[in-house]
Amino acid sequence: MTAARETMLRQLVEGIPYLRFLGLRFDIAGEELTAVLPFQPMLIGNPLIPALHGGVTAAFLEVTAITGLVWSGLAEGQAPGARPDHGLPKTIDLTVDYLRPGQPKDAFARARITRSGRRYASVHVEAWQDSPDRLFAQGTGHFLMPEA
Amino acid sequence: MTDITRIARQFIEALPHAAALGLRLDQIGDGRAVLSMPWDERLIGDPATGVIAGGAVSALMDTASGASVMCHPAGPATTATLDLRIDYMRPATPGQTIRARAHCHHVTRSVAFVSVTATDDDESRPVAMGAGAFTVDIRR
Numbered sequence: 001m002t003a004a005r006e007t008m009l010r011q012l013v014e015g016i017p018y019l020r021f022l023g024l025r026f027d028i029a030g031e032e033l034t035a036v037l038p039f040q041p042m043l044i045g046n047p048l049i050p051a052l053h054g055g056v057t058a059a060f061l062e063v064t065a066i067t068g069l070v071w072s073g074l075a076e077g078q079a080p081g082a083r084p085d086h087g088l089p090k091t092i093d094l095t096v097d098y099l100r101p102g103q104p105k106d107a108f109a110r111a112r113i114t115r116s117g118r119r120y121a122s123v124h125v126e127a128w129q130d131s132p133d134r135l136f137a138q139g140t141g142h143f144l145m146p147e148a
Numbered sequence: 149m150t151d152i153t154r155i156a157r158q159f160i161e162a163l164p165h166a167a168a169l170g171l172r173l174d175q176i177g178d179g180r181a182v183l184s185m186p187w188d189e190r191l192i193g194d195p196a197t198g199v200i201a202g203g204a205v206s207a208l209m210d211t212a213s214g215a216s217v218m219c220h221p222a223g224p225a226t227t228a229t230l231d232l233r234i235d236y237m238r239p240a241t242p243g244q245t246i247r248a249r250a251h252c253h254h255v256t257r258s259v260a261f262v263s264v265t266a267t268d269d270d271e272s273r274p275v276a277m278g279a280g281a282f283t284v285d286i287r288r
Binding site for chain 1: 162163164165166167168169189190191192193194195196197200201202203204206207208209210211214226228229230231232233234235236239
């Protein structure tokens with residue numbers, strides 16, 4: 001079952017052009033899903049600093065939240081987003097808190113689903129580089145779940 | 149086109165991630181910036197509908213917001229995002245350019261406040277709206 005769930009998630013991720021554009025991948029350890037954004041120069045905002053583009057950070061948190069919702073749904077057997085006719089969760093709003101500049105190195109993020117209802121979900125996402133104890137950004141978003 | 153617009157365009161369009169997204173600076177000056185992001189299938193977030201990923205729209209809006217801070221008369225030479233909240237009203241229509249209009253409406257010694265709206269061809273119905281706070285570097 002876990003293998004099937006992982007396969008469904010990977011197929012979904014591979015089918016999203018924007019995730020390929022960012023070079024994003026997901027590491028799975030048991031129940032825990034970690035988004036990995038390998039560093040590449042095109043993720044830089046201002047090359048004089050140089051730091052990750054603020055928009056990259058926002059995008060990283062958002063796709064981690066959406067994928068986290070899909071992963072959680074797959075566990076519950078509802079599989080939102082795993083079936084093309086159901087669609088993916090849609091972002092209602094996202095607030096990003098930029099804690100420190102993103103360094104030009106790999107970044108990691110995990111989503112925590114604080115509330116998941118039939119229509120709405122609330123998700124908190126944390127992103128770090130060197131250590132999960134030292135976040136460079138965090139975010140909270142609301143998402144509209146696909147109709148079952 | 150004024151020299152300032154030309155210089156700003158060269159600066160913004162040369163930012164690595166702005167270049168990767170294909171962002172174009174349409175207008176800039178006096179705390180306002182307009183940037184556009186042409187349709188690009190690499191940026192699709194939902195393959196079932198062909199709608200551009202929210203993250204790409206966020207990156208466009210963040211870039212426009214930062215540009216509006218930097219061109220504010222009291223603004224800093226460089227800035228970074230402290231906080232950005234974006235509300236997504238509707239999916240952008242596939243195939244259309246998305247345009248972000250940012251307005252830096254207040255600058256203190258430490259913080260610049262911005263509001264930003266993103267639209268597609270139907271400018272009467274925004275795709276997304278945002279509010280942000282940006283750093284002001286007082287060592288200008």
